[in-house]
Amino acid sequence: MSAMLSSLRYLAGSSGPSGYGSRTTAEEATLPAGDLSHITAIVTGATSGIGAETARVLARRGARLVLPARNLKAAEEARARILAVPDGDRVVVLPLDLSSLGSVRRFVARFLALRLPLNLLINNAGQYAERFAVSEDGVEMTFATNYLGHFLLTKLLLPAMADTARATGVQGRIVNVSSTVHAWFAAGAEDDGPLAYLRRVTRKATPYDPTRAYALSKLANVLHTTALAGRLREMGADVTANCVHPGIVRTRLIRDRAGIVTNAVFFLASKLLKTVPQAAATTCYAAVHPAVAGVSGRYFADCNEAAPSRLASSAEEASRLWSFSEGIAAEEKEKEKEMSLPVTSFRFQVQSSNADRGMAIA
Numbered sequence: 067m068s069a070m071l072s073s074l075r076y077l078a079g080s081s082g083p084s085g086y087g088s089r090t091t092a093e094e095a096t097l098p099a100g101d102l103s104h105i106t107a108i109v110t111g112a113t114s115g116i117g118a119e120t121a122r123v124l125a126r127r128g129a130r131l132v133l134p135a136r137n138l139k140a141a142e143e144a145r146a147r148i149l150a151v152p153d154g155d156r157v158v159v160l161p162l163d164l165s166s167l168g169s170v171r172r173f174v175a176r177f178l179a180l181r182l183p184l185n186l187l188i189n190n191a192g193q194y195a196e197r198f199a200v201s202e203d204g205v206e207m208t209f210a211t212n213y214l215g216h217f218l219l220t221k222l223l224l225p226a227m228a229d230t231a232r233a234t235g236v237q238g239r240i241v242n243v244s245s246t247v248h249a250w251f252a253a254g255a256e257d258d259g260p261l262a263y264l265r266r267v268t269r270k271a272t273p274y275d276p277t278r279a280y281a282l283s284k285l286a287n288v289l290h291t292t293a294l295a296g297r298l299r300e301m302g303a304d305v306t307a308n309c310v311h312p313g314i315v316r317t318r319l320i321r322d323r324a325g326i327v328t329n330a331v332f333f334l335a336s337k338l339l340k341t342v343p344q345a346a347a348t349t350c351y352a353a354v355h356p357a358v359a360g361v362s363g364r365y366f367a368d369c370n371e372a373a374p375s376r377l378a379s380s381a382e383e384a385s386r387l388w389s390f391s392e393g394i395a396a397e398e399k400e401k402e403k404e405m406s407l408p409v410t411s412f413r414f415q416v417q418s419s420n421a422d423r424g425m426a427i428a
Contacts, residue, residue, distance in 0.1 A: 111191025295363030
């Protein structure tokens with residue numbers, strides 16, 4: 067009955083306890099936050115779709131943006147669009163391939179070299195891989211990109227976020243963008259939990275199912291949020307961590323799979339789809355809305371607190387995932403040389419690897 071009422075509220079766009087609902091846009095969700103010129107935000111996956119709208123709206127409110135991107139041409143185009151928005155004149159583009167832990171480390175080194183504050187980290191980037199692939203670190207590619215890269219990125223940036231919050235008195239926020247699809251991953255037998263499944267898939271001991279792999283990565287995003295919120299409390303850092311389901315929207319992630327069946331399904335389900343501005347609303351709400359101040363370790367949908375799946379709520383599973391992630395992302399596994407990068411107020415190029423080329427600062 068509750069599920070039916072929830073679905074009806076979604077279709078009608080009815081407001082929840084927060085005063086917002088499924089039809090709320092990102093601009094509406096950020097309006098109460100006022101001027102954000104004191105905020106510096108990193109937004110992954112900001113070259114298209116929900117991430118691009120999130121970045122655009124934050125810039126419109128005055129925030130300084132750092133846009134990590136694997137495709138620097140797309141990032142430059144996104145930067146140009148943002149610069150056309152009033153008060154959107156502070157945008158930095160840095161190279162980052164989230165599937166590579168080495169690239170994550172290089173990105174963090176470059177960001178720290180800029181000596182910018184960091185108030186907000188939005189882990190938005192995601193991919194849906196139709197075919198099985200393994201990252202350069204030996205991890206299934208969807209899991210590596212959607213979760214593990216963000217795990218390491220967050221871990222390495224935490225000291226900067228804690229320092230910024232302490233120095234400015236402005237609470238830092240981390241937002242992990244997950245999906246309701248996380249509930250599609252349900253553990254079977256005791257030995258078929260998330261990590262056991264990941265190991266079997268990576269070793270090709272079980273057939274690759276792209277949908278289940280994607281669901282696992284989104285489950286990991288929720289579990290990461292739970293464990294991260296607890297560690298932030300233990301650190302005494304004035305930083306919160308929350309997770310969001312943006313809603314169903316036809317972004318590039320889905321368009322890449324376009325076909326007769328996909329198009330027909332989306333035509334029939336068009337009333338259930340959100341526009342991109344609506345889909346970015348929950349991310350923006352969790353990122354800057356005053357009502358979310360001090361709230362941590364929660365899952366949001368349609369700009370309201372919601373309940374994740376039973377497995378996603380497991381503190382034990384979250385702890386296991388954290389330990390596994392720390393082990394695979396350990397410093398000693400990286401063979402990167404320390405980088406000393408110049409910082410200027412104009413564009414300059416840095417050559418390192420095929421995945422990490424170029425840097426642009428506005």
